[in-house]
Amino acid sequence: MDLTSYVPTVLMNSLKNASELITFAYDVPFARAVVFGVHIGGHLFVEGLLLVVIIFLLSQKSYKPPKRPLTTKEIDELCDEWVPDAAGPHTIINGKEVVNFASANYLGLMGHEKLLESCTSSLEKYGVGSCGPRQFYGTIDVHLDCETRIAEFLGTPDSILYSYGLSTMFSAIPAFCKKGDIVIVDEGVHWGIQNGLYLSRSTIVYFKHNNMESLRSTLEKVTQDNKRAKKLRRYIVVEAVYQEKYKFRVLLDESNSFGVLGKSGRGLTEHYHVPIDKIDIITAAMGHALASEGGFCTGSHRVIDHQRLSSSGYVFSASLPPYLASAAIAAIDVIQENPQLITKLRDNSKTLSAGLSGIPGLELASDFMSPLVLKEHSVFVAPSKRSMVDKCNLPVGIRMYVSAAHTDSDLQKACESLKIVAASIFTDQN
Amino acid sequence: MITVPYLTALTTYFSYGLLFAFGQLRDFFRRFIDWWKAGNLQGYAPICLGLEDFYIRRLYLRIQDCFGRPISSPPDAWFDVVERISYDNNKTLKRTTKTSRCLNLGSYNYLGFAAADEYCTPRVIECLKKYSASTCSTRVEGGTTALHCELEDVVANFVRKPAALVTGMGYVTNSAILPVLIAKGGLIISDSLNHNSIVNGARGSGATIRVFQHNTPSHLEKVLRELIADGQPRTHRPWKKIIVVVEGIYSMEGELCELPEIVSICKKYKAYVYLDEAHSIGAIGKTGRGVCELLGVDTADVDVMMGTFTKSFGSCGGYIAGSKELIQYLKYTCPAHIYATSISPPSAEQILSAIKVILGEDGSNRGAQKLAQIRENSNYFRSELQKMGFEVLGDNDSPVMPIMLYNPAKIPAFSRECLKQKVAVVTVAFPATPLLLARARICISAAHSREDMVKALTVISNVGDLVGIKYFPAESKMPQVEEARAKVE
Numbered sequence: 001m002d003l004t005s006y007v008p009t010v011l012m013n014s015l016k017n018a019s020e021l022i023t024f025a026y027d028v029p030f031a032r033a034v035v036f037g038v039h040i041g042g043h044l045f046v047e048g049l050l051l052v053v054i055i056f057l058l059s060q061k062s063y064k065p066p067k068r069p070l071t072t073k074e075i076d077e078l079c080d081e082w083v084p085d086a087a088g089p090h091t092i093i094n095g096k097e098v099v100n101f102a103s104a105n106y107l108g109l110m111g112h113e114k115l116l117e118s119c120t121s122s123l124e125k126y127g128v129g130s131c132g133p134r135q136f137y138g139t140i141d142v143h144l145d146c147e148t149r150i151a152e153f154l155g156t157p158d159s160i161l162y163s164y165g166l167s168t169m170f171s172a173i174p175a176f177c178k179k180g181d182i183v184i185v186d187e188g189v190h191w192g193i194q195n196g197l198y199l200s201r202s203t204i205v206y207f208k209h210n211n212m213e214s215l216r217s218t219l220e221k222v223t224q225d226n227k228r229a230k231k232l233r234r235y236i237v238v239e240a241v242y243q244e245k246y247k248f249r250v251l252l253d254e255s256n257s258f259g260v261l262g263k264s265g266r267g268l269t270e271h272y273h274v275p276i277d278k279i280d281i282i283t284a285a286m287g288h289a290l291a292s293e294g295g296f297c298t299g300s301h302r303v304i305d306h307q308r309l310s311s312s313g314y315v316f317s318a319s320l321p322p323y324l325a326s327a328a329i330a331a332i333d334v335i336q337e338n339p340q341l342i343t344k345l346r347d348n349s350k351t352l353s354a355g356l357s358g359i360p361g362l363e364l365a366s367d368f369m370s371p372l373v374l375k376e377h378s379v380f381v382a383p384s385k386r387s388m389v390d391k392c393n394l395p396v397g398i399r400m401y402v403s404a405a406h407t408d409s410d411l412q413k414a415c416e417s418l419k420i421v422a423a424s425i426f427t428d429q430n
Numbered sequence: 431m432i433t434v435p436y437l438t439a440l441t442t443y444f445s446y447g448l449l450f451a452f453g454q455l456r457d458f459f460r461r462f463i464d465w466w467k468a469g470n471l472q473g474y475a476p477i478c479l480g481l482e483d484f485y486i487r488r489l490y491l492r493i494q495d496c497f498g499r500p501i502s503s504p505p506d507a508w509f510d511v512v513e514r515i516s517y518d519n520n521k522t523l524k525r526t527t528k529t530s531r532c533l534n535l536g537s538y539n540y541l542g543f544a545a546a547d548e549y550c551t552p553r554v555i556e557c558l559k560k561y562s563a564s565t566c567s568t569r570v571e572g573g574t575t576a577l578h579c580e581l582e583d584v585v586a587n588f589v590r591k592p593a594a595l596v597t598g599m600g601y602v603t604n605s606a607i608l609p610v611l612i613a614k615g616g617l618i619i620s621d622s623l624n625h626n627s628i629v630n631g632a633r634g635s636g637a638t639i640r641v642f643q644h645n646t647p648s649h650l651e652k653v654l655r656e657l658i659a660d661g662q663p664r665t666h667r668p669w670k671k672i673i674v675v676v677e678g679i680y681s682m683e684g685e686l687c688e689l690p691e692i693v694s695i696c697k698k699y700k701a702y703v704y705l706d707e708a709h710s711i712g713a714i715g716k717t718g719r720g721v722c723e724l725l726g727v728d729t730a731d732v733d734v735m736m737g738t739f740t741k742s743f744g745s746c747g748g749y750i751a752g753s754k755e756l757i758q759y760l761k762y763t764c765p766a767h768i769y770a771t772s773i774s775p776p777s778a779e780q781i782l783s784a785i786k787v788i789l790g791e792d793g794s795n796r797g798a799q800k801l802a803q804i805r806e807n808s809n810y811f812r813s814e815l816q817k818m819g820f821e822v823l824g825d826n827d828s829p830v831m832p833i834m835l836y837n838p839a840k841i842p843a844f845s846r847e848c849l850k851q852k853v854a855v856v857t858v859a860f861p862a863t864p865l866l867l868a869r870a871r872i873c874i875s876a877a878h879s880r881e882d883m884v885k886a887l888t889v890i891s892n893v894g895d896l897v898g899i900k901y902f903p904a905e906s907k908m909p910q911v912e913e914a915r916a917k918v919e
Contacts, residue, residue: 116558116559119558119776120555123555123558123776125504126503127506127545127547128543128554128780129544129743129744129777129780130740130746131538131744132505132537132538136536136537137501137534139501140500141502164601164602164770165771167601192765195606198634199630199634292564293598306486308498309486312626315626316601317599318538318738321745321774
């Protein structure tokens, strides 16, 4: 035989054999089965099986439970069950004595004898409630005295008293900002301000929390976009101070800085040495440094008088109980007489932040001068909570309120316990 | 329904027109004079534009001395009103040191707890020493004391609901609870004469708001049927939930709400009922439990009950009562609970003691006496006023009595004349009431004695004759021929 014809014949033979095998496989009876009226060829059957396997594999979920120290719900339950007995720098919780870092009692005025004295005499004279709105015999002379005292202390022409801290901002804003006005707001403002802005129906523009650059760029953009800018009133609502060189009016909320910042406790304007008449409207809640309740708003006469008739939280609500107004007056007197309370508070905050910054895993998110110290993560006495109607998205952490009444040993104890707790939580997570 | 006589309506419109015209004239001259002396606004838009405070500047300021009168004693049955003088034609008022002792017909002091009370005040002072004047923190951070928990239990028992939540101020309770209960996609149907706090809360929630005619259950049914059939505006999807908001006693009308019919309608159409008992809790009902007790409505049928402690309990603050799940949910989400300072401990103690007195748990029957007294007082006063020929609104048993004045000039006249004769009344005009329907509102208290009321009646009758507000014929005279009356809605 020829060699040249041998190889092809062998190849041809093997190919023929292979095809015969394949046709045999195709012609196998089950491959020709008819299922549901569809001719199933052999390849279709194999492909169908493959598809089923793929789907089965995909449907297997990879399940990994997320690890979190405690859910928010559990923290809430812990908080709600926990009932302290009396307030002040040391409190009794469920029978155990603890150091109280959860009340915003910045200057330690809670329980101060002078306040208690004035409250007691007020209670004996006027009873508890004032039984009427300001316009209908609810104005007691103590209210008027309180208003003048606050205006004197801050150096502004006039002030107006509200019966609740939260309602101060959300009534003052709709009284001035109407539909069509532009308001530029810090992202991190609290719910009271957000609600007030929503009720006022003005255009709201947010800028990044405490970021001067962001503020400047927003101001530029807004001024450029608006041709009728002169007729519209523009406001900036912040919880800090910004220079106004863009012809905006400034609304400042000083609930946490009143009584704390500045050499004699007059707040942010004193701290940054900005003359107070540059700020048009200042509001504050008295529930923090002044150890009382309610809120106030100061500004020029025109601003204040307008609010007396058009601010809903003032007109349609009963006035502040007189004993709280006299407590506020006594508190201001105490602050004026003892400016060393403020320096003590500042020293305490410094010590605490120094002690806490050494703890691994926790981050300090605020200035060492401010008495509010926010941290990230963790489980403790006072986690900060956000209501679901709040649009703020700053990180949730725990809050510790430093007070002038805390002694050094209190602060030490706090740092030590936080170290221990933080260590235990973070090892669990790892 | 208030029916205004034609002549009165005409003269009232005319008076307002005249005042408006004069105001505009003055504004025109003011603008002229201001243009001379340049303003110092430097490119800022003025903080109050021209027409916004027109009413304040030209109408309200003229009679400013009738409002906001300061007092220098507790708001009991008799109190000291501080006299004020003005050197610039009522634009600003200065306090003087003189006071005059007047009969108090204006404060919300229904059960007489306003001044220092023999049972409550010692307890309040003790509590002040123990807990200090304020807790300085929110409920979830450090402001929950044993006192607050006790208060919530006691309030829930008193109102006959499973659980309750207490906040520091009544106005904020409404404005902060409604946005949490309902959001966009829900429907709020509220009575046309609801209080400003409810209106603010409803607006802040983002839900659709519809109004039904005051106290008319048939109109409520009609509105409900239409809206449920229509669905949400534009998308016509079904509503997520429907809340009907009504008040126990309407503070400007003195009327009780028709609760049984409204509750049955809401049950039929599966809407939730939100009852605001600011004025009625503690003041009406056999044991002071409010409008549900008086009208015989089961509290389990009312889904959310809200009320304030300012009126009958002589304190401050508000509460919400409902099922346990509702209150638990509110505790996690309500901003008034999470962000705002908790109710001041002495106020909480006052509420506790007041409730104890009302229920008779302090060992005396002062509570029962007070409740009987206020009912008697209200009914007597109202019937006497009606006999004299005044147009008095409101239902029997309600301690709030508005007397219609209508004409804007009669408002200051009535108020000032009464003050001269040592009776302090409250007069209300626009914007708290519709423009035509100005009134004087009387709030009777359990602390008023029979002599006080007789004196008040004589004074009001004299002043009424002087000012000319006896729109109905007095019963002692012969009945006059009926004049044509215009229906005002």
